Structures are given as structure tokens and as C-alpha cells.
Amino acid sequence: MRRLVAVTLVAALSLTYTAPAHAYLKFGFRLGDQTIDVRWPAGPIRYFISERDVTNVTAGDLRAAVARAASTWQALPGTTLSFEFQGFTTTSPAGADSRNTIGFLDRPDLDRVLGATSLLLDGATGTIAEADIFFNTIFPWSVADAGETGRVDVESVVLHELGHFIGLGHSAIGETELTPSGGRRVQGSGAVMFPIALAAGSTADRALQPDDIAGLLDIYGSEATHGRTGSIQGRVEQNGRGVFGAHVTAFNLITGTIVGGFTLNTDGEFVIAGLAEGPHLVRVEPLDDADVESFLAGGVDVNFRVAYAPRMLVVPKGGAAAPITIPVVPK
Numbered sequence: 001m002r003r004l005v006a007v008t009l010v011a012a013l014s015l016t017y018t019a020p021a022h023a024y025l026k027f028g029f030r031l032g033d034q035t036i037d038v039r040w041p042a043g044p045i046r047y048f049i050s051e052r053d054v055t056n057v058t059a060g061d062l063r064a065a066v067a068r069a070a071s072t073w074q075a076l077p078g079t080t081l082s083f084e085f086q087g088f089t090t091t092s093p094a095g096a097d098s099r100n101t102i103g104f105l106d107r108p109d110l111d112r113v114l115g116a117t118s119l120l121l122d123g124a125t126g127t128i129a130e131a132d133i134f135f136n137t138i139f140p141w142s143v144a145d146a147g148e149t150g151r152v153d154v155e156s157v158v159l160h161e162l163g164h165f166i167g168l169g170h171s172a173i174g175e176t177e178l179t180p181s182g183g184r185r186v187q188g189s190g191a192v193m194f195p196i197a198l199a200a201g202s203t204a205d206r207a208l209q210p211d212d213i214a215g216l217l218d219i220y221g222s223e224a225t226h227g228r229t230g231s232i233q234g235r236v237e238q239n240g241r242g243v244f245g246a247h248v249t250a251f252n253l254i255t256g257t258i259v260g261g262f263t264l265n266t267d268g269e270f271v272i273a274g275l276a277e278g279p280h281l282v283r284v285e286p287l288d289d290a291d292v293e294s295f296l297a298g299g300v301d302v303n304f305r306v307a308y309a310p311r312m313l314v315v316p317k318g319g320a321a322a323p324i325t326i327p328v329v330p331k
């Protein structure tokens with residue numbers, strides 16, 4: 001009997017309005033005295049689709065959209081990821097039943113949540129034992145090729161939720177502004193894994209961005225891929241004390257891509273892997289473009305000013321750049 005650990009990602013995609021963002025986050029699982037990546041064991045990830053239609057989208061349409069999004073993730077060169085459709089099911093896309101189920105669900109109580117993913121982890125190994133994704137029926141959905149004004153694009157939201165399904169958290173690469181109603185409107189996003197959705201009708205999130213790709217390669221990259229990509233690591237500190245939850249981004253001066261990460265412990269340490277080799281400009285900023293809780297649980301420090309690493313970091317092929325300490329000062 002495996003001890004299962006539930007992780008529900010209320011890390012759902014919240015509905016606010018508009019456009020695209022880059023910085024990935026992996027889920028970590030504490031096993032003994034170390035934190036390991038949350039990931040699927042080797043082999044194909046088998047899933048079922050709930051036999052349920054909603055206005056404009058049949059279960060068959062959903063199946064096709066999931067197949068497209070799954071192939072977008074697994075088609076990235078150098079990954080070991082593969083998905084396999086098992087069939088339709090009458091079971092609900094929630095709850096532990098040893099089936100990975102994706103489908104529509106009535107969740108009128110979650111009126112800002114388009115969809116969410118829940119994971120069950122094997123407590124002995126930290127690997128994912130089961131995952132379910134639901135899409136909330138209270139929203140108008142669409143599978144139109146070019147998108148449909150006022151209706152949420154199924155494939156875009158599937159691509160985001162599948163990111164959680166394979167063990168990715170949210171990216172903080174994006175810019176938002178507050179709306180008069182207290183929501184947030186996305187001004188620019190550089191990651192499918194940004195927690196706030198684009199405007200209903202947009203299909204821009206059907207394609208992965210460099211930050212999403214770096215996250216995927218970090219967890220599911222083949223050995224050859226790990227030999228080709230590199231990483232940066234270091235520490236963010238204020239008055240000698242580690243800063244938790246700082247958003248750290250690496251801008252590749254050759255390719256112009258941005259990949260981000262976070263300081264994930266109270267020592268203020270961060271690691272960003274899956275990077276292309278070459279010179280990077282590293283910037284640190286407080287999380288401020290969504291609810292902090294949509295990235296990390298509790299204790300996040302947001303009271304400091306944007307800062308840059310005191311020197312450029314050169315990421316070597318298959319290795320790590322020399323660690324860097326980045327001091328920040330209070331706002």
C-alpha cells in the first residue's frame with residue numbers, strides 16, 4: 001500500500017483579462033532530508049478523458065485539444081516525456097481512483113478559476129502516482145481554430161494545466177495591472193505557466209515559451225540535453241540575511257530569451273537550470289504580478305527593490321556558472 005500525499009494546485013489558472021509572460025517553478029517534495037523534483041516515473045503517462053460535453057465543446061473536442069497540448073509538451077526535442085490516451089471514462093476528474101482523468105467539472109464556487117490540477121504523490125518516492133485536471137463549466141469554452149471572442153480557448157488552458165500535471169508550478173514572467181474590479185489584467189506574459197490567463201478568445205498560450213521549455217528540460221531532459229544545457233545558482237540577501245521567494249530572472253544576451261526561478265529557502269538560495277550556454281544578465285525582483293500565494297506558500301519577502309547581479313554570468317555547456325550573491329535593499 002503506497003502512502004499517497006495529496007497536492008492540490010489551487011494554483012489554478014485564474015481568470016483575469018488578457019495577453020502573454022517567463023519564470024518557471026518546480027514542485028519540490030521533501031523526502032527524508034532532501035527536496036526532490038516532483039515528476040512522473042519513467043514511461044508513458046496514461047490519461048483518460050471524462051465523457052462530458054459542455055456548450056460548444058464535446059468530450060471528443062476536449063480529447064483532441066488535450067492530444068494537441070500533450071504533443072506540444074512532448075514534442076520538444078531532448079525530453080523523455082510521453083503521454084498516452086487510454087479512453088473515455090464516466091469518472092469525475094477529481095478524487096483518488098488510480099486514473100489520471102481530464103474533464104469538465106461544475107465548480108460554481110470557484111468563480112475565478114478556469115481549471116485546476118491535483119496531484120497525488122507516492123510518499124515513499126515522491127513520484128506522481130495520479131493526477132487529475134478539471135476545467136470549470138461556469139466559463140464559456142471554445143475549440144475554434146482561431147479562437148472565439150469572449151470564449152476561453154480550451155487548448156491554451158490545457159497546455160497550462162498539463163504543465164502542472166507534469167510537475168511544474170507557476171512562472172512569474174509577466175506583467176499585470178490592477179483593474180477597477182480588483183482583478184488583474186495581463187499586459188505581457190512570457191510563459192504559458194504564468195498564473196493569470198490571457199483574455200478570453202486569445203490562443204497565444206497554445207505555444208510554449210523559453211521559460212516553460214527550460215522548466216520542462218530541467219525535469220524531463222534526456223541525458224544528452226542535460227549535457228547541452230547549463231545552470232546558474234546563487235543567493236539573494238538583504239543585510240546578510242537570505243531572502244525567500246525572490247523572483248530571479250536570467251536574460252540570455254545572445255538569444256534574448258528570459259528564464260526565471262525563485263529563491264526557495266530561507267537562505268535565499270536559487271538554481272535555474274535548463275539554460276542555453278552563454279552570457280546572462282541576472283535580475284532580482286519581488287513577486288508582484290499576481291497573488292504571491294499563486295507561486296509559493298507563505299513567508300514570501302516582497303519588501304525589497306529590483307536589483308541586478310554585480311556581474312554577468314556565463315553559463316557553460318552542461319555545467320553551472322560560478323555561484324553569485326546578489327544583495328538587495330528594502331523599498
Ligand SMILES: [Zn+2]
Nearest residue numbers: 011012013195
Ligand atoms: Zn496554474
